[in-house]
Amino acid sequence: MFFPSMKRYYDRWVARIRSLVRAAQGRPVALVVLFGLSLINLSSEWPSDIHRPAFVGAMDEALPDSFKTARQLLFDQYQRRFPRVPTAQPVTIVEIDEETLATVGQWPWPRNRLANLIDAIAALKPLAIGLDIYMPEPDQTSPDKVAANLPKAATGLAAGLRALPSHEAILASSLRAAPTILGAAALDHYVFAASTDLRSAPILVHGSDPLDHVQRFDFVLASLPELQAAAHGEAMLSVSLEQGVVRHIPLIMGLRDKLVPGLPMEMLRLATDSAAIDVYADTSGVQAVGVADVQVPTQPGGDIWLHFASIRTTLSRYVSARDILQGTVDPERIRGKLVLVGLTGSGVTDMRTTALGELVPGIEIQAQVIETIVEGRFLRRPTWLKWAESAFIMAFGLLIIWYVPRPRSRFALFLRAVPRASTVLGVFLHLLNVVCCFFVFVRLGLLVDAASIFIILSAVMGCFFARTLLQVVEQSRSEAPYAQERQDDAHARKTPGP
Template identity: 85%
Template sequence: MKRYFDPWIARTRHLLKAAQGRPVALALLFGLSLLNLTSEWPSDIPRPAFVDALDAALPDSFKTARQILFDQYQRHFPRVPTAQPVTIVEIDEETLATVGQWPWPRNRLASLVDAIDALKPLAIGLDIYMPEPDQTSPDKVAANLPKSAAALAAGLRALPSHEAILERSLRAAPTILGAAPLDHATSAASTDLRSAPILVHGADPLDSVQRFDYVLASLPELQAAAHGQAMLSVALEQGVVRHIPLIMGLREKLVPSLPMEMLRLATGSSAIDVFADTSGVQAVGVADVQVPTQPGGDIWLHFASIRSTLSRYVSARDVLQGTVDPDRIRNKLVLVGLTGAGVTDMRTTALGELVPGIEIQAQVIETIVEGRFLRRPTWLKWAESAFIMTFGLLIIWYVPRRQSRLAVFIRAVPKGSTVLGLLLHLLNVLCCFLIFIRFGLLVDAASIFIILSAVMGCFLTPALLHADESGRTETTHAQGREEADGRTGKARGP
């Protein structure tokens, strides 16, 4: 096996020693920098075809390392909530045991909406889809009765349907219905949503945002009764939620997310503002609040630990029974969702915690209200690339110079130079982490570390190989001297 690798090792040594390793270092610097840009192409320039081909051939080349690093930023410095504008009315295990299994008849859901509305919230967002008629409604039950029960059927048909009851409750309260985006058609899917207007300032951002062709929304009469409609969507990357879209596209129409629609209704605004240019969405706003976004209309969410937000949860059972503290609801943005086992969607956050999907929507609202945003603007990607290229070229120019202090140090103490390199990279990570804490900027220290380590390795490797060869030569000479001394001793004899 050793003989098989010896030619490759020899070629590698020769290549690294050629022109003092500069050609290999330059090739790595430019090649890895291009690969890094490919994994996160800046939105302010068109994406060439070869970039797509390179990304397909080497998917997630730097993306995974970048995501892990950004997760570590948050895990070491999670957001600590300073306000609690959101209350989650959870349909939990206790509620299901008391009120009945899910899905509930629509009149029972109407009772919950009425009970919440009586406590004067600013807005009520329902993370619930109702695309089909309630089969427990009196008219539906009447249709399934035998002919012998004609009188009973007539009496049932005279009662209001469960949809009609829920319509009245939705119309009377400041309610918003959620809807689920779909990429494919289903029997219950539709292609439109009755959403509030979105006013675009600047270029049309429709091609920049995440777009869907279908939506799983509530019945048209329920949509008409509610005061708003919103799309519920999270962006999953390897099963983890890191950023959330504030606006999305439904075919040729822009539609809001639940957090933005909740804020629109709570502030009494008639529309949501979107500020965009040719590179994509720059900000999404409502009333006097503007949220800086990524070009795709999404935000990186700075998560708070679920342990610090448990106080926002209120059992729907307590609301229905009238035992909840009114201050938990009054002047709050209320989200209604399922958290009972087996009936909820659980999501993994950047903190590594498994939380209900409704919790993520609450954290988006909380982040906007607090004004504490994480940002990774396009200029930051260019700044990172400029730093990598500048520092990389400086390494390539300075390190191989035989009389430079660093070159002398590397030749004298090869292992010490490795320690020096690690210390510099730790300083890089520390600086990027401090920038995250102070300014909320996501600086990609991982790519800086990987690329500059590869460049520096082109000069450290020959020094290490030289030290290894010198060590082997010295060992061989020592063994030779010992053998010679041994033979001399035997020749002299007693």
């Protein structure tokens, strides 16, 4: 008894769906699909200049990454087909690599050894030196720390060690003498030695306060206060990961109730001898971040989409720290450059996946941001572009809903005459959509979401194909008994009588 009731329930729902698909030649279903998918698409990337209704937030939570994943994969393909080719090399990366660790010693180094590296770089006259290195705890190899661990019988030796400057004091002296910037790790949760503040250059806001729009953190893993005070700047190091891939980088961030710069903007501030970083914002969020005469257009969250260059084209920017310490490097590779110091040795570096699908050291991403800013080649996805995409989808979708179901339209007559033409036409239109969006990316650096256009308009067209398919199926079912009768009659005529 259970199965017959289930079958009746199923038949009722099938009948309702059929009636909906048939109603008004399928237009009501197509309208629901068009408006519903368009709203889901907007909820996955809601414009920041409009208040987000509660039901939109609930929809985005119920259908996470509904269109976002397809959009991101498409933008990655744009870059893989047309990666950025560097036209300048303003950045040199001094890498603490395997050769350096084998020659100088394993990481972490005593702070006085790191001071030697900074002194050697500073002697070659760079514009700025950024350290992708955190030093939140005292150096345990410092003379005073070693003295504290000596036995009581070595009182004289301990006194002599305590009379020597600490490794922090030596490093602080080197940081003070060179144009240095310390990096700090942004954290969402507390860890040992984390703090809630950072010594950073002032940020001047022009317009509305953007703090509610930028990426915010509660804690930071920064270097010791003595080292922060000696350096000429400090910046947050953070990348936005989406499904494990780096696609955009914040230029400014929030540390509780304070705006702090990312490393690329702080490097440019120090190199141009500017007193502050400028942020231009309105009620929709951050519009641009600038320093001196450089102004970088951003997304409302203060981040930029990064147009990646292949690591194969940037390997020439790397210099081994061993060569710096041994004095064998060409001085022109450092002079007048923005120098980043980071770890690339196996097991001591953080590797990141770029939109090109390449695994690169984290310091390489910071270098590419600076390079992009210097070249002025930005990828943009402004708010107006989202509205333009939505308007195009609605206009083209409504045109399809109005025109395609008309039985006497040229399109309908053409499809009846050439049944396979619908497939060919659909493929051609979607290829044209992708090619046009890719052309806009190459020429203007705009990220147009061809994926959402394809998905939504295909779904609208699918409503009418479903109606046509349903008619064909019903027609074949209604003709089946007559065909069987004709087949039986033919068989009876061929069979001889008794």
